[in-house]
Amino acid sequence: MSEPIAKTQPIDAGAQTVRPAAPDPGSARTDRRIGDLLKGTYTLERLLGAGGMGSVYLAQHALIRKKVAIKILAPEYALKPELKERFLREARAAAAIDHDGVIEIHDFGETADGAAFFVMEYLEGEDLAAVIQREAPLPWPRARGIAVQICRALQAAHDRGIVHRDMKPGNCFRLDRDGRDVVKVLDFGIAKLQNPDEGVGQALTRTGMIFGTPEYMSPEQAQGLHHDHRVDIYAVGVILFELLTGKPPFIADTFMGLLNKHMFDAPPRPRDVAPRADIPAAAEAVVLKALQKDPDLRFQTMDELAAALAAVDAGVAPEIVPEPLKAKPARGAPMQFRSADAPPRPTLPETTAPAFPAPFAPPRRRWNLALVAGLAGAAVAAGALVLFTQQDPSDSAEETGPKEHAPVTSSPELLPLPPPAPAPPSPPPAPDLLPLPPPTVMVRIDTAGVAAEVLDEGGAVLGNTSDPHGLQLPRGEAERQLRLRAEGRAEAQVKLVPSEDRTVAVTLDPLPHGKQAARKTAASKKPEVKPEPAPSPVEPAPKPKPEPKPSTSPDLISPFKK
Structure with missing residues (x-):
């Protein structure tokens, strides 16, 4: 069965994330349902609150005088079978x-x-939104x-194949039992039944709807x-x-702004948001x-999340797997300008900013005076003809064609034409634009x-x-x-794709004590410098023996002399 809700709209557009305001005391006198007897058993006494699909009343069982709460579908939805079925599915799911x-659901x-x-x-009692x-x-x-109780309740729902899909503080109700917090999960109105054939109800959702x-x-x-x-694990x-910091991880001015942050932005660390809250590192x-953005990297069951919460006091922290964030869709390339005389340049693919945009449009009017000098000689015999042409590239083809020129009336005595005016100096060539430097991104690696x-x-x-600006890649x-x-x-x-500025969280595990001591010892040792051996004493050279007198010519040099 299809849904009558637009794909980009939440099922309950009036969903509130803070405790709704108390009802007007005068509403009891104006609400036409006050005093009604439903099924001959339940008498409506007063309005408790109103939501996107209906209102909740305090009622009393006519026979046993027990107080109950009754949720009634809004009149504008009563004739819409799909929403009526969704409303009753909340009762069946719970x-x-x-x-x-x-x-607990008693009747319908x-x-x-x-x-x-x-x-x-x-x-x-009150909902968690009021407590926060x-x-x-x-x-x-x-x-x-509080969180462990929510995990236990949702695990019971998941065991029945029911996914809540709208977990928030407003759907967690807190009771005070002898000074102890007791939490109950409410409002399964948009729950997803993973096994709709098991008798709980019919699945009314489909992929592509929000x-x-x-x-x-x-x-x-x-x-x-x-x-x-x-999705319930992410919402918890x-x-x-929010319980630990008083603020949600993402804040935006619009519905789509929030969705974009959930899809593309890394959440801040709770201890950075609330540095004075004394949040344990393992709890963070x-x-x-x-x-984590990837469902496969989160806790896989509510029981796993509850066990991790219980292990925090022992200093046991789960492993946070670094994951690359998806790149946000491109919002268009910045506009740049070149001179009109510069040659056009090829543009880069659409996925990057174009290196050079379209050139300037030429000036609106340009007068062509070059013909004047060329016609000077012919004007003496046949007359003078001066042409003025216009060029306007923004006009249509008809307007840019040649214009009709009025003939110049010749006089009986033709005077020589004045020497042509010197042509204006041509503008200096436009300096070629230097190529843009390669684009870079800033990556901040958060190591706590x-x-x-x-x-x-x-x-x-x-x-x-430790560089607060991050790395430039x-x-x-x-x-x-x-x-x-x-x-x-x-x-x-760390594996990442440097497609945009981003922050990646990485946990650096401490080395075991033995390895750490060994590393420090190895680092502290200095390489031994062996002393060079002392040079041996130099023996005095023996005195040269007197050479015999050469028997050859004195001009020849003896090869034995040094």
């Missing part, structure tokens, strides 16, 4: 999950005017306890791609980020692991405060991660493999 962390039916409704347990707005950042132990609240949407949801239960990572790693040298594929040092689409080297840390490799 009723199919037998877990204390999911709101229709009002006298045909609006669907369902009856659920009445909860006295009032108290965040929360201490780590409290945030961990559902959820933009602040908490996974990248695959934002792109309208096929997705599974791991956003909720945990859990949040960033849940927020560990200063590390960055080496390229050939071992050359490119820079250091040539822009390209080919994957680069960089190495990180820091004292006392295991060497790490």
Whole structure:
């Protein structure tokens, strides 16, 4: 069954990410449903709140006097079968999950005017959006306890093949039980049934449609791609980020701006956003692991996420796999100008900024005076003819053709033409534009405060991660493999595509104590300098023996003399 919602719109355009304002006290007198008796059992007493698809009322069971909450589909949707089925599917989905962390559904039916409704347990408390707005950042132990409860409830839903797809603080309700936080998950209105043939209901969604609240949407949801239960893991990572810092990881002014950030931007580190919140390093790693863009790099189940949360106090942190961020779509090339006399240059492919744009248009008018000098001799015998032509490249072909010229009236006595005016000096040739320097990108490698040298594929040092400006790399689409080297840390490799400015988070694991000590010892040893052997004493040269007198001519030189 298809959906009547546009592909680029959320299913609930009025979805709120903060606690809705309290209803007007006068609304009880003006709401026509107050006092209605539904199914002969439930009496509506007052309005609790209203959302995008319906309103929630406090009601009382007529026989046992038990308080319940009843959600009624809005009248404008009552005659739309698809939305009515979606509304009732929320009741079926929640009723199919037998877990204390999911709101309990008691009954469902229709009002006298045909609006669907369902009856659920009445909860006295507040949603997490109100807690975050009032108290965040929360201490780590409290945030961990809340997050673990959400994970357990969603794992129970996933075990039944139900993906919530709209997890946010407004859909997590907090109860105070003897000073302890008890959390229940609400609102399965846009839940995705991964196994619709198992009797829970019919799947009403399809690939290519966008559902959820933009602040908490996974990248695959934002792109309208096929997705599974791991979108809930991403959303819980956003909720945990907000519990620990008081802010969502991404903020934008528009719906599409938020989606773009989820798809293309790396999330900030929680400890950078809230440096005074005393967030454990292992807890930060859990949040960033849940927020990885690639679903295969996140925690794969809610139980895995809950186990990682429980292991934080032992100092155990999950591994965050470095992943290259996707390049944002090109927004057009900057405009550049050349002189009109410069020869045209070939343009580069559309994926890069053109090296040289189209030249200037020529001036509107240009007078051709070259004919005057050429006609000077013929004018003495036959008359004078002066031609003026116009050139306007922006006009149509008819306008740029030759113009009619009025003949010059000849006088009885022809006077010689004045000498032609000297031609204006030709403008100097336009200097050829130098080629643009190759484009570069700035890459910042975040190593959580560990200063590390960055080496390229050939071992050359490119820079250091402590540089706040990052590394300047040539822009390209080919994957680069960089190495990180820091004292006392295991060497790490980073694979990235330098297609745009980006930040990559890398964890440098400390070396085992033995290897670290060995490395320091080896570094501290200086190469021994062997002393050069002392030169042996030079023996005095023997005195030359007197040579016998030569028997040959004295002009010949003896070969034995030195």
